Amino acid sequence: MTALLDVSNLSVRFPVMEQGIFRRQVSEMTAVNKVSFSLPQGGNLGIVGESGSGKTTLVRAILRALDPSEGAAIFQSQHGAVDLCQLNQDQLKPLRKEMQMIFQDPFASLNPRMKVGEIVAEPLVIHEPESAESHRERVIDMLERVGLDRDAVSRFPHAFSGGQRQRIGIARALILNPALVVCDEAVSALDVSVQAQVLNLLKDLQQDMNLTYLFVAHDLNVVRYFCDETLVMYQGSIVESGPVDKLFEHPVHDYTKLLLSAIPSIDPDQTLTPLDRSTLGLD
Amino acid sequence: MTSLRNQATIDKAATAELSSAQLTWLRFKRHRLAVASGMFLIAIYFVAAFCEFFAPYDPSWRNSKAIFAPPQEIHFVDEKGDFHLRPFVYGYHLHINPDTWVREYEEDKSQRYPLRFFAGGIEYEFWNLFRANRHFVTVEANHYLHFFGTDKLGRDIFSRVIYGARISLSLGLIGVALTIVLGVLIGGLAGYLGGRVDNLIQRSIEVLQSIPTLPLWMALSAALPVHWSPLTVYFGIIVILSLIQWTGLARVVRGRFLALREEDFVVAARLMGASQFRIITRHLLPSFMSHIITTATLAIPGMILAETALSFLGVGLRSPVVSWGVLLQQAQNYQVIVLTPWLLIPGVFVILVVIAFNLLGDGMRDAADPYGGNAG
Amino acid sequence: MTNRNLVSIHDLHVAFDSELGTTEALKGIDLDIKHGRTTAIVGESGSGKSITALAMMRLIQRPGRVTSGQILFTPAGKETIDVLQIPDNSDELFDLRGGKMAMIFQEPMTALSPVHTIGDQVTEAILTHRQVTKAEAFARACEMLKRVGINDAEQRMNQYPFEFSGGMRQRVVIAMALVCDPELLICDEPTTALDVTIQAEILALIRELKSALDTSVLFITHDLAVVAQLADDVVVMHRGRVLEVGTVRQILKRPVHPYTQALLAAIPTPATTGRLDTVAELLTEENLLPYPLVTIKDDQKVALPIDQIPEALR
Numbered sequence: 012m013t014a015l016l017d018v019s020n021l022s023v024r025f026p027v028m029e030q031g032i033f034r035r036q037v038s039e040m041t042a043v044n045k046v047s048f049s050l051p052q053g054g055n056l057g058i059v060g061e062s063g064s065g066k067t068t069l070v071r072a073i074l075r076a077l078d079p080s081e082g083a084a085i086f087q088s089q090h091g092a093v094d095l096c097q098l099n100q101d102q103l104k105p106l107r108k109e110m111q112m113i114f115q116d117p118f119a120s121l122n123p124r125m126k127v128g129e130i131v132a133e134p135l136v137i138h139e140p141e142s143a144e145s146h147r148e149r150v151i152d153m154l155e156r157v158g159l160d161r162d163a164v165s166r167f168p169h170a171f172s173g174g175q176r177q178r179i180g181i182a183r184a185l186i187l188n189p190a191l192v193v194c195d196e197a198v199s200a201l202d203v204s205v206q207a208q209v210l211n212l213l214k215d216l217q218q219d220m221n222l223t224y225l226f227v228a229h230d231l232n233v234v235r236y237f238c239d240e241t242l243v244m245y246q247g248s249i250v251e252s253g254p255v256d257k258l259f260e261h262p263v264h265d266y267t268k269l270l271l272s273a274i275p276s277i278d279p280d281q282t283l284t285p286l287d288r289s290t291l292g293l294d
Numbered sequence: 295m296t297s298l299r300n301q302a303t304i305d306k307a308a309t310a311e312l313s314s315a316q317l318t319w320l321r322f323k324r325h326r327l328a329v330a331s332g333m334f335l336i337a338i339y340f341v342a343a344f345c346e347f348f349a350p351y352d353p354s355w356r357n358s359k360a361i362f363a364p365p366q367e368i369h370f371v372d373e374k375g376d377f378h379l380r381p382f383v384y385g386y387h388l389h390i391n392p393d394t395w396v397r398e399y400e401e402d403k404s405q406r407y408p409l410r411f412f413a414g415g416i417e418y419e420f421w422n423l424f425r426a427n428r429h430f431v432t433v434e435a436n437h438y439l440h441f442f443g444t445d446k447l448g449r450d451i452f453s454r455v456i457y458g459a460r461i462s463l464s465l466g467l468i469g470v471a472l473t474i475v476l477g478v479l480i481g482g483l484a485g486y487l488g489g490r491v492d493n494l495i496q497r498s499i500e501v502l503q504s505i506p507t508l509p510l511w512m513a514l515s516a517a518l519p520v521h522w523s524p525l526t527v528y529f530g531i532i533v534i535l536s537l538i539q540w541t542g543l544a545r546v547v548r549g550r551f552l553a554l555r556e557e558d559f560v561v562a563a564r565l566m567g568a569s570q571f572r573i574i575t576r577h578l579l580p581s582f583m584s585h586i587i588t589t590a591t592l593a594i595p596g597m598i599l600a601e602t603a604l605s606f607l608g609v610g611l612r613s614p615v616v617s618w619g620v621l622l623q624q625a626q627n628y629q630v631i632v633l634t635p636w637l638l639i640p641g642v643f644v645i646l647v648v649i650a651f652n653l654l655g656d657g658m659r660d661a662a663d664p665y666g667g668n669a670g
Numbered sequence: 671m672t673n674r675n676l677v678s679i680h681d682l683h684v685a686f687d688s689e690l691g692t693t694e695a696l697k698g699i700d701l702d703i704k705h706g707r708t709t710a711i712v713g714e715s716g717s718g719k720s721i722t723a724l725a726m727m728r729l730i731q732r733p734g735r736v737t738s739g740q741i742l743f744t745p746a747g748k749e750t751i752d753v754l755q756i757p758d759n760s761d762e763l764f765d766l767r768g769g770k771m772a773m774i775f776q777e778p779m780t781a782l783s784p785v786h787t788i789g790d791q792v793t794e795a796i797l798t799h800r801q802v803t804k805a806e807a808f809a810r811a812c813e814m815l816k817r818v819g820i821n822d823a824e825q826r827m828n829q830y831p832f833e834f835s836g837g838m839r840q841r842v843v844i845a846m847a848l849v850c851d852p853e854l855l856i857c858d859e860p861t862t863a864l865d866v867t868i869q870a871e872i873l874a875l876i877r878e879l880k881s882a883l884d885t886s887v888l889f890i891t892h893d894l895a896v897v898a899q900l901a902d903d904v905v906v907m908h909r910g911r912v913l914e915v916g917t918v919r920q921i922l923k924r925p926v927h928p929y930t931q932a933l934l935a936a937i938p939t940p941a942t943t944g945r946l947d948t949v950a951e952l953l954t955e956e957n958l959l960p961y962p963l964v965t966i967k968d969d970q971k972v973a974l975p976i977d978q979i980p981e982a983l984r
Contacts, residue, residue, distance in 0.1 A: 061865035061866070061867065062836075062865055071561075074565055076561055076564060076565055103567070104567040105567075107565060107566060107567030108567070111565065111566075112562065112565050114558045114561075114562060115558075116558055119557055119558040119559065120558035120559050120562055121559055122559040122563075122576075122577055122580075122581070123314050123581075124313070124314055124315075124580045124581060125576075126313075133563070133566060133568070133576075134566045134567075137566055137567050137568050137569075137572070138567065167312070167313055167314065169314070169317070173715065180562075183562070183566075202714035202715055202892060203714065203892065203893075203894070203933055203936050203937055203949075204714060204932065204933060204936045204948060204949030204950070205714075206936070207936035207937075207938075207946040207947065207948040207949070208948045208950060210938070210946055211945050211946055211948065214945070229865065229866065230866075231866070232937070232938050232939060232940070233938055235938070235940060236938035236939075236942050236946070237938075259940065269867055270866065270867060272870075273866045273867040273869065273870035274866060274895070275869075275870070275873070275893075275895035275896055275898065275899045276895060276898060276899070277894055277895045277898050277922065277934070277937060277939060278898060278922070278923075279898040279899070279901075279918045279919055279922055279923075280919075281898075282899070283870055283873065283874070283899045285867065285870035285871065285874070288867070320690075
């Protein structure tokens with residue numbers, strides 16, 4: 012299988028500004044450090060790491076919500092391979108319909124002042140304004156595919172529960188039939204029961220629509236269940252990567268071992284015995 | 295505490311198709327004081343808009359028989375104890391105190407002036423459209439009616455307060471409208487572009503805000519050419535006040551812009567490929583419209599007070615224009631408080647309007663922002 | 671279990687008023703917190719688990735109100751009091767809240783003042799509830815901060831909350847809560863905002879402090895794995911009602927109520943393959959009808975009609 016996305020040596024650095032009136036740049040903070048990975052068509056790649064590890068910055072840089080400092084992200088678009096890092100926002104616009112994102116917070120990611128119908132239709136309005144008369148039909152079709160009623164169209168987001176809102180966010184991300192979908196902690200804010208439903212939905216849609224997922228999460232059990240391969244990020248770098256079963260059963264890097272040892276078991280007889288950061292030489 | 299919020303709104307079916315504006319209205323309606331203030335303001339703006347009709351007299355008309363006359367009382371029962379369905383006022387009986395030479399008025403019970411509603415009176419030109427002579431309340435032609443008394447030239451203060459309302463209140467509205475345009479434009483620019491532009495605008499605002507406002511107003515007003523017509527001066531004053539007041543709003547707008555730019559739903563729109571124009575008009579502006587309206591409401595009384603202060607000091611509007619500040623000019627010495635306290639009545643209206651705007655603005659803020667910004 | 675009841679809640683109702691009418695957030699809660707044990711209330715958002723804790727602390731504020739019920743609290747060597755009958759703003763309520771019962775929240779930053787040093791804040795917590803000198807309070811604060819695993823406590827007492835990491839802040843909040851030896855420590859999702867490695871540390875800390883300080887703990891969470899690691903007794907709540915009560919092994923290994931069973935099935939574990947079972951698929955509205963709690967084998971309680979309970983357990 013060919014790689015849908017091939018990232019090599021991607022770094023993101025933020026300028027650190029001096030305080031005061033003339034804010035000169037005094038140094039740089041490296042959020043993502045020379046990250047390389049490859050995501051095959053139809054694959055399901057997890058990115059795990061703790062807060063501050065740079066996982067969200069990495070995916071936002073790939074989608075060009077922020078600008079990477081160096082490196083390349085080769086994306087196999089419908090019109091051939093392009094390096095996302097080399098394009099400006101105007102050149103990116105036609106590519107946006109092929110890559111979409113599902114956000115963590117189902118409350119903050121939907122505009123509270125727009126009706127659900129308008130929210131889900133917005134990508135259509137932007138990319139296919141010429142087919143306006145079919146939008147409503149396509150929106151209703153998409154809402155039904157993610158398990159929502161057609162009545163949802165005329166309601167506002169505040170009328171929906173967290174899980175339902177996340178379905179609205181999924182419908183918006185998928186309505187243009189993208190190839191790559193980035194899930195940025197897409198199930199982290201959801202209740203356990205709802206989380207299972209959304210994970211199932213994402214799996215079903217992957218089958219039906221031939222999607223490729225880049226799945227950012229901090230819940231290791233979810234990543235193990237959902238993904239084929241995973242990257243472990245620590246302080247901006249990938250410390251370990253591999254197929255989930257191998258990585259979870261036989262971790263090599265100390266940080267991966269630490270992370271795995273901290274997962275509480277659902278069995279009360281398996282007492283949690285986390286490894287100690289300092290003895291592993293991690294700070 | 296999120297679960298608390300969820301609990302409070304479990305039954306969402308009833309509100310499902312209400313927009314956030316409608317929900318805001320539901321919450322606003324529970325603020326009794328704000329609703330009452332809103333109604334008071336609507337009433338007073340209505341009167342100001344139709345002041346020719348509501349004022350019994352022209353503001354420059356002089357009653358030479360009643361100089362410094364005190365307010366007349368409205369009666370229903372006459373001196374014989376007979377009840378009259380039509381309220382009436384008594385005429386004045388003037389005598390000059392032989393010791394102090396002060397004019398003293400008493401009610402002349404022999405002259406009973408019944409009030410007449412929607413009757414003909416002094417002719418006026420309504421909004422430069424047509425001539426009319428109907429007034430809301432008046433008395434017969436050779437009688438006179440001074441609810442709030444008269445000033446040193448015998449002009450009716452009640453009529454002058456009503457005419458002054460038109461100038462003072464409209465000045466507040468137009469001034470704030472101009473402030474919003476300036477504040478949103480400049481603040482939005484700073485927030486959206488960020489970086490150097492933001493830095494420059496921020497520093498300029500700081501400089502502007504550090505100049506003491508009163509001397510600045512006075513200097514700018516003094517610079518208005520003397521030969522300007524009253525209308526031009528009126529707009530000149532509005533521009534001066536707005537030029538100084540926009541800074542506060544610009545800061546609010548900038549802050550909201552910066553916060554909103556990082557909101558997930560705005561990032562989502564960017565990742566969808568939405569144009570800058572679309573992001574601003576569809577996502578950013580609607581999200582802080584309620585904020586702007588509230589801030590503006592709270593800024594109107596500042597405008598009105600500023601105009602009053604300027605005119606009171608004699609550097610704002612000048613006679614023959616009638617504004618509340620101009621009216622208060624007559625109350626600049628302590629004699630007024632002792633001898634003719636009714637000249638202070640325009641000040642009462644300034645206070646009432648300012649309080650009403652503040653209460654209304656508070657109510658709107660609470661209704662629009664129940665959880666501190668996130669309209670979830 | 672022979673432990674006495676420290677807190678006993680009977681038929682607690684809490685309602686919230688909104689523009690659109692009144693909503694019942696708690697629809698008659700019955701639960702016991704046994705002395706010396708860790709009781710976990712587990713439930714999803716909207717279950718009323720946090721509201722139960724807030725009601726115990728008398729922290730329900732408008733538009734919410736307690737409509738009926740009893741919260742009986744029996745401190746060691748004292749008479750039983752009904753927390754709901756204590757007058758507002760009384761010394762008794764002040765002594766209860768922060769003195770006999772202490773609460774820690776999900777977000778440690780909200781519990782700490784950004785403009786005071788850690789040392790001042792912990793010392794202040796002692797001085798408001800105990801008649802001690804400032805020096806004694808300071809020494810006690812220092813000792814407590816060491817207990818919760820803050821190294822160089824003497825130096826760090828002069829630092830401000832922003833100089834602490836999220837996990838360290840939660841440790842400070844725990845120290846502040848425990849500094850007056852409360853009989854009951856209420857933890858409302860204290861690890862939800864933390865990374866998994868920090869969560870593991872905090873869980874170990876709470877477990878260790880509980881046995882060392884002889885405090886009872888009420889732990890509120892949505893995470894069954896955290897419950898498994900920490901709780902002795904578990905109360906399962908859903909939409910303002912208690913559905914099942916039992917020991918941690920009863921609830922996690924032998925759940926009787928279909929909702930509890932469904933919750934457990936919905937969590938992906940290393941063994942899970944294929945589709946996840948979802949609560950919606952495993953549960954019918956009939957399972958959730960307001961049946962009264964019945965006591966079954968081994969003191970386990972479940973809100974089901976008796977004929978729906980397996981015979982072996984009745």
